[in-house]
Amino acid sequence: MVCESWKAKLETYLDGELPEEEMRSFDVHVRNCPSCSADALVGVQMKRAIRIAGKRFTPSAEFRKRMEKSLAPKRRRSFRLEWMAAAAAAVVLIAGALTSTYLGTRSGRDEVFSEIADLHVATLASSSPVDVISTDRHTVKPWFQGKIPFAFNLPELQNTEFTLLGGRMTYLEQTPGAHLIYDVRKHHISVFVLQERSLPASLNDSSLKPGKLSFNMETWSQGGLRYFVIGDASAADIDTLAKLFKAAS
């Protein structure tokens, strides 16, 4: 397929609405086409900016209170009507609460995964992806001292295909963390290390496709820290690097 055909579908791809098979082919194409990957990056930034700008208005506490009061069943109705109104209100509230709890948990979790994917893409697109450039873990680890409020271990990479490229500070949910970049067969993998308590409680240990852009990702919690390993490398490579980190911690 020529590039123009991909570009015509870019918005649908970024909205995560292409059929699964086509999403996968698009992933492969975006990884190998600088022009489409640049357009995808612009699209992601734009979607993110609209999302932030669009969440603009919040109801006042006074209005919330007034609404809660007005939705409560009225006393002066007959017993039968009161029960019917209460039952209808309860069904609306329960239906909404169930879906919003589910969506809320999912969207809180998805938001973190999508932020992680955004951080990974934005860093790799930057002209200076790392602030400490070194393949030596004994140089990179001390660099974070005093910059982030916790310590963590980096794995030994001898006899593996992974190379440490360097690290930088990152921020997620207004909390500082470490962002390390590794290379495996020309694929870049990001490892994020953050304090577990600064993140939503709904994150489960899993390997998954974050958000609507399908990188491979693994996340787990260990010693009060939350680790994310993400990249366009194969799921097996992501898993191997994750295991190296788990063993080092």
Next chain:
Amino acid sequence: MPYFDSLYNFACWLTHDRHEAEDLVQETYARALKGFSSFQPGTNFRAWINRILRNTFLTSRTGLKATATVPLDLEDEEEALPADKETPASILLRRSDQQLLQHALEQLPIAYHEVLLLCEVEEMSYQEISAALALPMGTVMSRLSRARKALGAGLRLRVRKGMNHGL
């Protein structure tokens, strides 16, 4: 109250007035309670209640006025957007100001900013948007694409004319 915050945000974008938005949200919940029998269990509750809010707005005085001045169906309009090398995202990155984007969003016709808000802010699927706006999926897709183009053109225009409120 399910979706209270997001319904209020959507109502403010539609009405451009906090008091009217409060009335709209209140009326939406009242209609939802009254017409709950029309909600089919197993279908999408969020799309259903958003649809009530939108229909309530469209029949309000502000809604009628807004749709009388701007056509709701923009699908047949010819594109006449100026070509520009600067992308909307590059403008935003350079300016790094949410106000610029908020003003550009405000200036969009209702048909455009409602579809953008449901897609980007509420993160609804095309199917959910289709249910909330009572539009075929194909129209949702083409309207989203046009809305994004119009937003980009609006951003460029504001930058070019220096009308971006203090920027």
